[in-house]
Structures are given as C-alpha cells and as structure tokens.
Amino acid sequence: MTNPFDPKTVFLAKHAQHVVLIHFPIALFMTGVAFDAAAQWSKRQELAAVAGYNLISAAILTFPVIASGLLAWQWALEGQRLKGILLMHLVFALVSSLIMWIVGWVHFRSLRKTGDLAAGFRIPLELIGVALVGLTGHLGGFLSGVNSPV
Amino acid sequence: MRGGVFVGGAVLMLAMAGGGFVRGTVARGENASPVLAQPAAAATSQAKTMEVKIDNFKFGPEALTVPVGTTVTWTNRDDIPHTVVSTEGVFKSKVLDTDEKFSFTFAKAGAYDYFCSIHPKMVGKVIVQ
Numbered sequence: 001m002t003n004p005f006d007p008k009t010v011f012l013a014k015h016a017q018h019v020v021l022i023h024f025p026i027a028l029f030m031t032g033v034a035f036d037a038a039a040q041w042s043k044r045q046e047l048a049a050v051a052g053y054n055l056i057s058a059a060i061l062t063f064p065v066i067a068s069g070l071l072a073w074q075w076a077l078e079g080q081r082l083k084g085i086l087l088m089h090l091v092f093a094l095v096s097s098l099i100m101w102i103v104g105w106v107h108f109r110s111l112r113k114t115g116d117l118a119a120g121f122r123i124p125l126e127l128i129g130v131a132l133v134g135l136t137g138h139l140g141g142f143l144s145g146v147n148s149p150v
Numbered sequence: 151m152r153g154g155v156f157v158g159g160a161v162l163m164l165a166m167a168g169g170g171f172v173r174g175t176v177a178r179g180e181n182a183s184p185v186l187a188q189p190a191a192a193a194t195s196q197a198k199t200m201e202v203k204i205d206n207f208k209f210g211p212e213a214l215t216v217p218v219g220t221t222v223t224w225t226n227r228d229d230i231p232h233t234v235v236s237t238e239g240v241f242k243s244k245v246l247d248t249d250e251k252f253s254f255t256f257a258k259a260g261a262y263d264y265f266c267s268i269h270p271k272m273v274g275k276v277i278v279q
Binding site for chain 1: 245
C-alpha cells in the first residue's frame, strides 16, 4: 500500500498537486466574497479589509494553480487533445482566474486608498466569479473522477 | 518586461497544446472494425479477439474470461481520458482519448487485474485459461 507520507507521493504525483492546490483560492475567494457582501451591507471598514486580504490572496494563488493544472494536463493526461470537458475546464478556469485578478486588483486599490472602489459592480462581478469557480470545479471533478457516476 | 512575461506564457501554453495535438496516434474507433464483447463461456470457443468498452467510468465487462492467446481490445467511449494499467505491471496503455483503443495479447494463463490510473476506482479483470 502507498504510504501517504512518502515524499514521492507529494513531489512525483502526476496530478502535480493541482487537485490539492485548487482548494486554496476557491476557499479564499468565496470567503472574501462573503466578507465583502457583509462589509457592503454593514458598512464596516474592517470587514472590507478582511474581504480584501482574502480576495488578493485568492488572486495570487491562481498562479500556482494554473501552473499545476497545465502540468497535470501534461503529466496525468499526457497532453490530451483539448476538447469536451477538458477544454471547458481550461476555459472556465482561465476566465475565473481573470475575474479573481480583476477583483483582487480592485480590492488592492481599495485597501491602499480609503473608500469603496467600484462598489456598484463589485459584488455582481464577484458572484459571477463564484458561479464560474463552482462550474470549473464541477468539471474538474469529472476529470479527476470525483464526480464519476460509479 | 511585463509584456515579455505574458508573451512567454502564451508561447508556453501554445507549445503545450501543440504537444497534446501531436500525440494522438492510437487507432480511432471509426477506422477500426468493431468487436463485440461476448459472454465468457462463448468466448472460450470463438474468436481470439475480445473487446472491453470503457463507458460511464466503468470497464464493461468488468471481468472477462478468455483462452490463452486472446487479444483484448479496450475502447474508451467516455468523453473523459482513461488508461488501462495492469496491477502487476504486465501491460499499460497510454492515456486513451474518446474512441481510442488499446490492445494486449494474453500469452500466459492467469488472472490479470487492471485499473484506470487516472481514476483508480475503475477496476477490471481478465482471466486467461
């Protein structure tokens, strides 16, 4: 039986730890959106700051996740043709990341300057981001077999 | 500098995508003649070729009994890539795209367990008599 604490299972895994790393930006982004909604509803600046740090961290973590995703595609799937679920997963992942970068940048600007930057479209954009992240994860679940019907 | 990084990233992605397109060399379903899977009892007295379909994250039939010398062909009918890997390391396919096939001829009697290395819950068995 494989020893889960064997370093080889970490460093030589063909999925390049993509299935592990992906949870961090998802959790940070969703938490950040929840805090941002709470901040806008309650008008409390400290909640907005918490949201900002979560959302900026999520945006930064998209880079290792995209890199590990590309490696998993090459190693675990041996560079399969981009089509069907695999193609949709990649496209949705890149669009989700783009939204995370935009949201992260907006919050970064808000943290540096006092005031609510782009408050009008921020929450709708963040909610679109959450929906896309969910959809991307759902498709990723099929690729990894987590969402398989058996 | 920043532009260079973006261009570099784009080139890297295109190169990786190109690699994926170049590698699809396994026989496609539409060019190969279909071989239907048959019950184990009938299989022993008939053709030396058997087919296992990979569909809906399952090998079908999951267990197959064949005579020595039979060639078993696995065909991926899923939209998801799969592999066929012997637990004992006897055979190992490349990653099979939709409608791609992998064949292996069983020259020795025995029980051969196999699984999909991408989705280890998917298991199957070939019993060679």
